[in-house]
Amino acid sequence: MSELLDLNLVEASEALKNKKISSLELTKAYLKSISDTSSLGAYLEIVEDKAISMAKESDKKLIDGTARPLEGIPIGIKDMFCTKDIKTTASSKILENFVPTYESTVTQNLWNDGAVILGKLSCDEFAMGSSNETAAKGYVINPWLKNKKMSPGGSSGGSAAAVAARSALAATGTDTGGSIRQPAAFCGITGLKPTYGRCSRWGIVAFSSSLDQAGPLTRTVSDAALMLNSMAGYDQKDSTSANLKMPDLMDYLEKGINGKKIGIPKEYTQDGISEDIVKFYEKSIDLLKDEGAEIIPVSLPHTKYALPAYYIIAPAEASSNLARYDGVRYGARQEASSLDEMYELTRGNGFGDEVKRRIMIGTYVLSSGYYDAYYLKAQKVRRLIKEDFENVYKQVDYILTPSTPTTSFELGKKQDPLTMYLNDIFTVPASLAGLPGISLPVGLDNSGLPIGIQLIANSFDEPGLINIARVLEKSAGFNFLADGAAK
Amino acid sequence: MPNKDTIVDVPTVNKIARLCRLDIPEVNKKSLTNDLNNILGFVAQLDEVDTSNVEPLASVTGHKLPLRSDDVNDGNIEDLVLKNAPESSSGFFVVPKVIE
Numbered sequence: 377m378s379e380l381l382d383l384n385l386v387e388a389s390e391a392l393k394n395k396k397i398s399s400l401e402l403t404k405a406y407l408k409s410i411s412d413t414s415s416l417g418a419y420l421e422i423v424e425d426k427a428i429s430m431a432k433e434s435d436k437k438l439i440d441g442t443a444r445p446l447e448g449i450p451i452g453i454k455d456m457f458c459t460k461d462i463k464t465t466a467s468s469k470i471l472e473n474f475v476p477t478y479e480s481t482v483t484q485n486l487w488n489d490g491a492v493i494l495g496k497l498s499c500d501e502f503a504m505g506s507s508n509e510t511a512a513k514g515y516v517i518n519p520w521l522k523n524k525k526m527s528p529g530g531s532s533g534g535s536a537a538a539v540a541a542r543s544a545l546a547a548t549g550t551d552t553g554g555s556i557r558q559p560a561a562f563c564g565i566t567g568l569k570p571t572y573g574r575c576s577r578w579g580i581v582a583f584s585s586s587l588d589q590a591g592p593l594t595r596t597v598s599d600a601a602l603m604l605n606s607m608a609g610y611d612q613k614d615s616t617s618a619n620l621k622m623p624d625l626m627d628y629l630e631k632g633i634n635g636k637k638i639g640i641p642k643e644y645t646q647d648g649i650s651e652d653i654v655k656f657y658e659k660s661i662d663l664l665k666d667e668g669a670e671i672i673p674v675s676l677p678h679t680k681y682a683l684p685a686y687y688i689i690a691p692a693e694a695s696s697n698l699a700r701y702d703g704v705r706y707g708a709r710q711e712a713s714s715l716d717e718m719y720e721l722t723r724g725n726g727f728g729d730e731v732k733r734r735i736m737i738g739t740y741v742l743s744s745g746y747y748d749a750y751y752l753k754a755q756k757v758r759r760l761i762k763e764d765f766e767n768v769y770k771q772v773d774y775i776l777t778p779s780t781p782t783t784s785f786e787l788g789k790k791q792d793p794l795t796m797y798l799n800d801i802f803t804v805p806a807s808l809a810g811l812p813g814i815s816l817p818v819g820l821d822n823s824g825l826p827i828g829i830q831l832i833a834n835s836f837d838e839p840g841l842i843n844i845a846r847v848l849e850k851s852a853g854f855n856f857l858a859d860g861a862a863k
Numbered sequence: 864m865p866n867k868d869t870i871v872d873v874p875t876v877n878k879i880a881r882l883c884r885l886d887i888p889e890v891n892k893k894s895l896t897n898d899l900n901n902i903l904g905f906v907a908q909l910d911e912v913d914t915s916n917v918e919p920l921a922s923v924t925g926h927k928l929p930l931r932s933d934d935v936n937d938g939n940i941e942d943l944v945l946k947n948a949p950e951s952s953s954g955f956f957v958v959p960k961v962i963e
Contacts, residue, residue, distance in 0.1 A: 477943040518948060573924050586922055612931070616924050684906040695883060703882070704956050705949035715959050716884065724886025733898055739883040740871065741897070753909050755919030760912065762920060794901050810923030835925070 377863055380405040382632040383488025384726040385449060385599035388545060392438055392448045399438065399448025402545075403431035403492050406450040409543040412495060412794045416517045416860060418528075418538040420455050421463050422495040430492040437490065446606055447490030452544035454535050455496045456503055457483045457590070458579040461640045466512035466581040468501045470707045470726025470852060480579025481611045482548060482590045489606040494544055498534030501728045502698065503555055503583045506799035507787065508533025510730040515787050516561055520825055522860030528594035529799070530560030535593045536563035540863045546594045546603050548581060552587045553686050554780075554803025556761075561779035561828025562594055564858060565815040566845070567593045568600045569803075571836045572810035573618035575604075576611030583692040585616075587686075587807050596722035597816060597846045601625035604838065628848045630841040634668035636844065639772035643679035644802060649781045652821035657778050660818055660829045663851035664844070665823035673773050676764040681757050687797060688741050688754035689808075694731075701726060733793060762809040769834045774844050777802050779815035801826065814845045818852040826856070868904040871896060 380402055381847065383391060391397045407424055428702040434448035458464050458476035465471040479487075487493070500510040507527040508516040516533045518526040519541040528537040532549030536559035539547050545712060551569035560567025568591045575590040593602035605625050611617040640661060645654065665671050702708035703722030710721035727735070741750035768775065781801055806813045812835070815828040831846065833849035871879070876896050880887045887895060941954055950957040 474947055477940075477946055573926075612929075615928050616922070618924065619929075670931065676910070681909055681912055684909050687902060688906050688909075699883070703949060704958055706948075709949035714961060715961050718959050719884040720880075720886040723884055724888075727885070732887070733895070733902070735885060736876070736879050736882050736895070736899060737902055739879050740903070742877075743879065743882060750906065752919050753912075754906070755921055756914035756917040757909055757912055759917055759920035761915070762923065792901065792903055793898055797905075808923075818916060 380494045380500070381409060381862055382618050384595045385545050385549055385602055386596070387447060389446070389602065391653050391693060393443055395438065397432040397494060398427070402448060403427050403450045405565055406494055406543060406545065409541070410617065412862045413519070413541045413543045413860065416537050416541055416843065417514060418453070418497055418516050420465065420467070420513060420534070420536040420539065423462055427492055427494050434506060435493060439714070444488070444490035446486060448492060448678040449490070450492045450496045451486065451496050452494050452535060452547040452548065453483055454532055454549050455604045456499060456550045456581045457548060457683060458581070459483055459493070459496065462496065464496065464581070465512070466621065467499050467513065468500050468726065468728070468731070470701050472512070472708060474706055478579060481576035481613060482607050483698065485606050485609060491606070493553040497538055497547055497710070499535065500531035501731050502581065502694070503531040503550055503552060504730050504734055506558055506796050508593040509787060510728055512728060515642065517787065517860070518767040518784050519858035519860030520564060520784065521823070522761065525787045527562065527787050529562035529784065531555040532559045532593060536560050536565060536567065538648045539565045539593050539595060540565070540858045541860055546592055546599055548590060548607070549593045550588055550590050551807065552584050552690060553807050556591045556593060557779050557813055557828070557830060558799055559804045560815045561819070561826065562784040564569045564826030564854070564856065565593055565595055565605070566597055566814065566816045567591065568598050568604060568814045569807070569812060570604060570838055571618070571812045573616050574608045574622065574836070574838065576609070576614040576617050578611055578613040582697040583691040586693060587690060590593035597842060597849045598629055600814070601629060601842045602808045618836070621838050625839060631843045632668065633664065633844050633847050635670065636774065637670045637672050637772040638664055639672050639674035639768050639775045641674050641676045641679065641711060641775060641777060643676055643852060644777040649778060650821065653778050653781070653783070653827055656819045656827045657721050657829060660776060660848060660852065664848060667847050674768045674772060676805065677755065678764050680806055682761050683797060683801055683806055685754040685757040685761065686808060687737070691734040691738035692742050692751050697733045698731070698735055730793070739786045758808050761805055765792055765809045765811060773840060775832040777829040777830045777832065779803065783821045783825040783827060788814060802830060811835060812838050812841050814841055816845055816849055818848070819854060820856060869900055871899050
C-alpha cells in the first residue's frame with residue numbers, strides 16, 4: 377500500500393502507463409487512505425462506487441493503448457465545483473442538499489483526460505475564509521502536527537489537507553485572494569493559481585467573479601503542470617475565459633533559469649512576518665541566485681492597499697453573486713408566510729457568520745451614497761496595483777515573495793475577522809492584478825510546520841512560472857511527509 | 864469615506880440587512896455592527912491614495928466581451944431546471960403568495 381502512496385502524480389502516471397500498477401489498485405489505496413485519515417475531516421462526500429467504476433474504465437484504456445494524460449489518477453474535488461449527480465454544497469448549509477444537474481468545465485476537462493474522482497473536499501463556506509473554520513460541517517485538521525489541531529488554511533483547506541495526508545493524489549482548488557496558495561503553504565504542498573481567464577469559471581460556485589480562478593493543489597511542481605494542462609482551456613461558456621492556447625507545461629520543467637531576472641519587492645518584508653519565514657525567504661533568494669538568476673530589488677508601492685481594496689471588491693461581488701440563494705430555485709428554504717420573510721429567514725438561516733458579514737459589507741459599499749467612496753475607489757486602487765506589477769515586469773521576469781506572513785495556527789482560537797484577513801496579505805495583490813502565482817514548500821519552521829514561498833509571473837506566463845518553481849523546488853529539496861499522512 | 868470609529872450604527876445595519884434580505888437576530892446585531900465598523904475602518908485607509916486621475920478597473924482580462932448569436936442551445940430540460948427547487952408545481956417554481 378505504502379509504495380502506491382509514495383508515488384507522486386507524474387510517477388503514478390508513468391507506472392500506470394507501463395502497466396506496473398493498475399488504476400483500480402491505486403484508487404483502492406487512496407480510498408483506504410481516505411478512511412485511514414478520516415479524522416482530519418477533509419472530505420465532505422466520498423464517491424467510492426463511482427471511483428471504482430472510473431478506475432476500471434481507465435484500466436481498460438491503459439490496456440488497449442488509448443490512455444489519456446491523467447488516465448487512472450484518483451483526485452479530490454473542492455466542493456466549489458459543480459459535479460453532476462454528486463452533492464455540491466460549497467461547505468454551506470444553504471446548499472446542503474444541492475445536487476447539480478451539470479458538470480463544471482474544469483472537472484469535465486479532468487474526466488475527459490482520464491482522472492478518477494474520489495470525492496468532494498471541504499472548504500471555507502463559499503470559499504470565504506483562510507482557516508477552513510467557516511465550513512458549515514466544521515473545520516479540517518492540518519495533517520502537520522496533527523495532534524495539535526492546526527489549521528490547514530483556507531479556503532481550499534480540505535484540498536490541501538487531503539494532498540498532504542495522501543488521501544488524494546492531487547486536488548482542485550479555487551483561489552480568489554489566496555485560497556489555493558495559502559492552504560498549500562500551510563500544508564507543505566504545491567498550489568498554483570493560474571492567470572485570471574486560464575481556467576473556465578463555468579460551473580464553479582461564484583464568489584467574486586472578477587477574481588475567482590481554479591487551480592491545482594499537488595505534491596510537486598511537475599504534478600501541478602500535469603494537472604493544469606488538463607484543467608485549463610478556452611470555454612465559450614465563460615465570457616472571461618481567455619482564448620489563448622497554453623503550451624504543454626511538461627515541456628518547461630527542466631529549462632533552467634540562467635540569466636532570468638527575479639524581483640524582490642521591498643514591501644513584502646513587513647513587520648509581523650515570522651522570523652523563520654524571513655530566513656527561508658532569504659535562503660530561497662540565495663538558491664535562485666546560485667542557479668544563475670539575477671536578483672533585483674523592486675518596489676510595488678501600492679501593496680499596502682491591496683488588502684483594503686480586496687475587502688471592498690470581493691464582498692461587493694459576493695453580495696451580488698449570493699443574491700441567487702433565495703430559497704426559490706435551489707438550496708434550502710425556510711418556510712414563512714410572506715415572500716420577503718421567506719427570503720430573509722432562508723438567507724439568515726442558511727448562511728454562516730463570515731458569509732453574512734461579507735454580504736453586509738458588499739451591500740453597504742454598493743449602496744446609494746457609498747458606491748463612489750468605497751467601490752469605485754477600490755476599483756481605482758486596483759488599477760494602481762495592477763500598474764505596479766506592469767512596471768516591475770518591465771525590469772524582471774518573476775517576483776519572489778513569502779506565501780504567508782506566518783505558518784499555520786491552531787484551530788478554534790477565535791480570531792477577529794480582520795486578523796484572519798491578514799493571512800492573505802501576500803497573495804491578494806497578484807489576485808487583484810490577475811497574475812499567476814504558485815506557492816511551494818521550502819522548509820519547516822522551528823515547530824515543524826511547513827513554510828511556503830510564492831513566485832508570481834506575468835500574465836499567461838504559466839510556462840515560465842512552472843520552470844522557475846521547478847528550479848526552486850529542486851534546490852530547496854523539501855521532502856518531508858506530514859505526521860498525519862496515510863502510510 | 865467617513866473616518867470615524869462608528870461608520871455604521873444599528874439602524875444602518877438594519878437597513879443594509881433589509882436591502883440584502885438577511886434576517887439578523889437581535890442578539891447578534893451589536894457584534895455584527897462592531898465587526899462591520901472594524902472592517903470599514905480598515906478599508907478606509909484607501910483614502911490616503913490619490914486616485915484623482917485613475918480610471919476604475921473592473922476586469923483584468925484584457926479582452927473584449929465576446930458576443931454570440933442569441934440561439935437556444937439547450938432547452939426541453941424543465942425537469943432538470945426544477946430538480947433542486949424547494950417547491951414546484953406544473954412546471955413552475957412555487958413561492959409564498961405575493962398578491963392577496
